[in-house]
Amino acid sequence: MENLLELFAHRFFQNAVWTILLTSLLSAMIGTYIVSRKIVFISGGITHASFGGIGLAYFLGINPFLGAVVFAITTALGIEWISSKGKIREDSAIAILWSLGMALGIIFVFLTPGYTPNLMSFLFGSILSVDRFDLWILIAVVLLTALLFILLYRPIVYTAFDPEFSKTRGLPVSLIRNIMAILMALAIVLSIRVMGIILVLSLFTIPQNTALLFTNDFKRIVAGSILWSITGSLTGLLVAYFLNIPGGAAIIFVLTIQFFLVKVFLLLRSSKNR
Amino acid sequence: MDSKQPLASIKNVSVGYGGTPVLTDVNLDIYPLDFIGVIGPNGGGKTTLSKVLLGILKPYRGRVLFPSGRINIGYLPQISRIDRSFPITVKEVILSGVSSRRNWWKSLFTKTEGIAEKLLDELGLEGYEDRAIGQLSGGQLQRVLLARAIVNNPQLLILDEPNTFVDRNFEAELYKILERLNKRMSIVLISHDIGTISSIVKTIACVNGTLHYHPSNELTEEVLHIYNCPIDLITHGELPHRVLKQHS
Ligand SMILES: Nc1ncnc2c1ncn2[C@@H]1O[C@H](COP(=O)(O)OP(=O)(O)OP(=O)(O)O)[C@@H](O)[C@H]1O
Numbered sequence: 001m002e003n004l005l006e007l008f009a010h011r012f013f014q015n016a017v018w019t020i021l022l023t024s025l026l027s028a029m030i031g032t033y034i035v036s037r038k039i040v041f042i043s044g045g046i047t048h049a050s051f052g053g054i055g056l057a058y059f060l061g062i063n064p065f066l067g068a069v070v071f072a073i074t075t076a077l078g079i080e081w082i083s084s085k086g087k088i089r090e091d092s093a094i095a096i097l098w099s100l101g102m103a104l105g106i107i108f109v110f111l112t113p114g115y116t117p118n119l120m121s122f123l124f125g126s127i128l129s130v131d132r133f134d135l136w137i138l139i140a141v142v143l144l145t146a147l148l149f150i151l152l153y154r155p156i157v158y159t160a161f162d163p164e165f166s167k168t169r170g171l172p173v174s175l176i177r178n179i180m181a182i183l184m185a186l187a188i189v190l191s192i193r194v195m196g197i198i199l200v201l202s203l204f205t206i207p208q209n210t211a212l213l214f215t216n217d218f219k220r221i222v223a224g225s226i227l228w229s230i231t232g233s234l235t236g237l238l239v240a241y242f243l244n245i246p247g248g249a250a251i252i253f254v255l256t257i258q259f260f261l262v263k264v265f266l267l268l269r270s271s272k273n274r
Numbered sequence: 275m276d277s278k279q280p281l282a283s284i285k286n287v288s289v290g291y292g293g294t295p296v297l298t299d300v301n302l303d304i305y306p307l308d309f310i311g312v313i314g315p316n317g318g319g320k321t322t323l324s325k326v327l328l329g330i331l332k333p334y335r336g337r338v339l340f341p342s343g344r345i346n347i348g349y350l351p352q353i354s355r356i357d358r359s360f361p362i363t364v365k366e367v368i369l370s371g372v373s374s375r376r377n378w379w380k381s382l383f384t385k386t387e388g389i390a391e392k393l394l395d396e397l398g399l400e401g402y403e404d405r406a407i408g409q410l411s412g413g414q415l416q417r418v419l420l421a422r423a424i425v426n427n428p429q430l431l432i433l434d435e436p437n438t439f440v441d442r443n444f445e446a447e448l449y450k451i452l453e454r455l456n457k458r459m460s461i462v463l464i465s466h467d468i469g470t471i472s473s474i475v476k477t478i479a480c481v482n483g484t485l486h487y488h489p490s491n492e493l494t495e496e497v498l499h500i501y502n503c504p505i506d507l508i509t510h511g512e513l514p515h516r517v518l519k520q521h522s
Pocket residue numbers: 291292296314315316317318319320321322323352
């Protein structure tokens with residue numbers, strides 16, 4: 001217990017806790033959209049393409065976050081455009097952008113003279129290195145996303161569910177889809193800080209699926225995802241600290257256990273009621 | 275309203291996907307309180323026709339005009355296009371029909387209490403408002419889509435095969451509902467089942483690459499032959515098909 005209190009007194013750990021709270025809020029909202037539309041593969045493409053931006057930023061000596069954002073947003077809007085045209089095979093196009101991004105990243109990092117960045121931290125996350133500046137950006141994006149979700153809740157859900165019908169109702173379907181593509185890109189890049197490129201999609205899918213065990217209502221899935229994501233990620237962070245294992249991996253582990261425990265609990269309960 | 279002026283008018287329209295025309299030289303006037311049955315083979319272009327009317331698809335040539343000003347069009351898409359695993363409740367689906375073309379942002383926060391519930395009662399689905407659509411049968415979902423199509427009191431209602439998955443009982447009821455709605459709105463009803471619809475529609479359009487308008491609801495094999503509309507006239511009994519004249 002004393003150990004725990006001591007831990008929370010550390011600035012780096014406070015930052016990590018705040019990061020997890022904010023990232024959970026963000027990924028709960030955006031992840032519900034991703035899971036509902038079944039576009040997990042698209043978000044995978046965005047995630048990996050952003051690595052190209054990280055590599056380029058290192059090569060140019062600028063903030064890697066900036067490079068990742070530019071690549072992620074470009075990819076997200078590009079995929080949205082491709083799927084609205086419907087001429088090219090969408091899934092193949094995503095796979096191309098996916099691997100091209102990774103390839104560019106590797107090339108640029110390789111070409112960068114002298115200091116080579118710690119690739120592992122991008123691939124697997126490095127939550128304990130989050131600083132004040134990262135936190136402020138995260139807060140800004142969380143607020144922006146929450147505001148848009150509250151203001152545009154109906155159009156977001158309606159255009160995700162049935163874009164064609166929404167068009168007949170006069171909703172600005174492509175505008176809303178593009179806004180969501182940008183938010184997806186921002187949320188993914190910011191979460192890479194915590195989970196790393198390889199693990200980040202778990203935050204956008206596992207808590208949502210745990211929430212889906214209880215409800216089929218979009219709003220409630222967002223709420224449920226926030227709950228499961230916050231509890232699971234904080235537990236994961238503590239587990240990581242005390243067992244001295246990587247945070248991202250520990251978080252995924254806890255989120256998955258959470259899902260199965262809830263699933264088993266519900267199965268047992270429903271078989272008892274029968 | 276001047277009933278001589280059409281609500282919507284399709285003029286010499288050619289339309290398709292990716293440069294390949296599906297429909298060519300289509301002409302059709304839809305007047306107030308019309309009830310047009312649209313028939314035609316699979317892939318004939320029925321759904322494409324509805325998309326042109328709705329403005330979802332831009333014609334290559336020709337125009338779709340609304341002589342009496344922009345109209346509110348209700349739409350029930352072909353059910354196969356609906357993602358039934360999407361986490362959305364019946365109530366939300368119906369409310370998604372409420373926003374209107376001109377100022378959609380007003381519908382962001384409009385009070386919608388009771389609107390969905392009232393329609394559900396009328397369609398025999400009382401108490402279903404909080405169900406997820408994934409938990410509905412095909413016929414129940416079809417009714418929800420009908421509710422969504424009419425919730426905003428459109429002047430023109432376009433229904434793309436609303437009788438898919440619907441059982442005999444509700445099919446008869448559906449046609450009663452449509453006849454009632456037809457007292458205040460024009461209806462375009464797409465269906466394969468010419469036998470059952472021909473008794474409720476007023477006129478018939480045959481769509482197969484182009485459109486042939488038949489200003490009555492009586493069809494014979496010969497007419498269908500001339501229109502190049504290979505449709506099975508044989509129906510599954512019971513429902514009235516006085517209009518069908520079978521030829522040997
Ligand atoms: N999104 C699309 N992209 C490319 N071609 C399409 C698209 N939708 C339809 N088509 C083609 O256009 C033609 C007409 O399709 P449409 O859906 O209008 O037919 P339909 O009369 O509604 O058929 P059904 O009775 O099967 O519903 C078909 O040959 C189809 O392959």
